Amino acid sequence: MKHSFEDHTATIPAVQETPATPSAPRRMTLNMGPQHPSTHGVLRIILELEGETIIKAEPDIGFLHTGIEKEFEQKNWQQAVTLTDRVDYLSNLSNNLVYALAVEKLLQIEIPPRAQWTRVMLTEFSRLNSHLVWLGTHALDIGAMTMFFYCFREREDILRIFEMFSGQRMMTSYIRIGGLALEPPRGWQQAVGKFIRAFPSKVDEYEELLNANPIWLRRTQGVGFISLEDMLDLGITGPMLRGAGLNWDIRKAEPYSSYDKFDFKVPVETSNDVWSRYRVRLQEMRESAKIITQALEGMPDGPWQADAPHVVLPDREKMKTQMESLIYHFKIVTEGFRVPAGEVYQCVESPRGEIGYYVVSDGTSRPYRVHMRTPSFGNLQGLPKMLEGILIADSIAALGSMDFVLGDTDR
């Protein structure tokens, strides 16, 4: 049973029953956040209410602004990778990847297939990680507490895999300019294989809990409508667009890091509400699992770093016997490498949408300017339009369906 947007908002007549004066209903301004648990971070929304209906919503952002773009200009090119982790802390590897790709485009270095495939595999893990956190907390907001425990159970396994690869659970900094930070550890195939064989059945579990749950259906279907034209005009990207019937995924449209060698589908739903966004993300998890399985089975052999001695740190053993390696090591560690002058814009499909880095180099060993076009910033701009005219109780579901990260918004 599907409700249309109009009859959903037309319910609850109590709003009309309590006007201050017969001619003009009383309006109330309500501050939601910045410490409200369902704003997922420090977002303040100023709501103007008429009864329980939202007339106007205005997001107030910037509470988590840490000046990362300014800090980029103080680090050398390779050091700045660690800053990218801290932008969107739920999908760090997507940020690592887009920055590395942008700088590699400027440097014009070729990344060996093994490194590319490992990058794809790990960014898909970070998509799973992000979608799991989204599903758990979104369901918790709406009132399904069990989902939170189920999702964090699987997320823990993913964090263990990240730790195995990079030594860090969250701030991985594993994708570096020129390849990877470390060689993939011994025995990673077993750990990844064990997880990925079990994962599809876990997604079945989530669907079993939610798909026929009457409360979940009533709270998601027909809620949070925003037209596709408005979304494109307001800068919304990612699963929100695919939930409105637009088949656009940067992994397919502008393939990077050998995504064109993987076989996967782009899930598209058409009902354009919280439910369709949930369906899109759940199917994306299944597709990510497929990509990881393909990467596991077809992982090429070979080097895991580019053949670019002026960028990539040399092998420790070679440094003991070859003078060039020692010189390169000294140059890279003391000064960093220089990147030819120029400007590039590189974008990838992060779990939240289009993340694009505009990188400008003036030919020195530090970035001249790095601008991050983050999906959460673009998506949040559409929030007032989505919240207008809906009930305040539905605003929680609508907010959650956007899946923003405030670190990503405020940078």
Next chain:
Amino acid sequence: MNHPALLETKNAFGESTVIADPARIVDLCRHLKDNEKYVRLSGITAVDLYPAEPRFEVIYHLHSLDRNQRLRVKCRVGGANPEIDSVTGVWRSANWYEREVYDMFGVLFRNHPNLVRILMPVDWEGHPLRKDYPVHGYKYSYPSE
């Protein structure tokens, strides 16, 4: 693509860049959106070329879904009060992007519906991403309460 506001076209790293006349940016953007199908404005940013003059480059990243193409439009603005027309009338998403550029660089956007700071506190002084702004900031005192 032909428009009187276009000054120069460049191609590097497989990306197209056009340099445009800042006085006619709204006209150009309207043309790019309506006739060239650049339906999405992916972002607006700026680069401070201090001490060069005109000092700022305002950069628009456009994206056409139909043709799967991206385009970068650049304008140079400068002077004591760098100003350019707002493109919020063309793409509504320009609203926050322009506020961010104003906040970080102090470039003013004429005819913007709500040009206030977005990331920094409203009473902040200075524009942090300018090259002459120290990385540790100026000593900042909160107004007495």
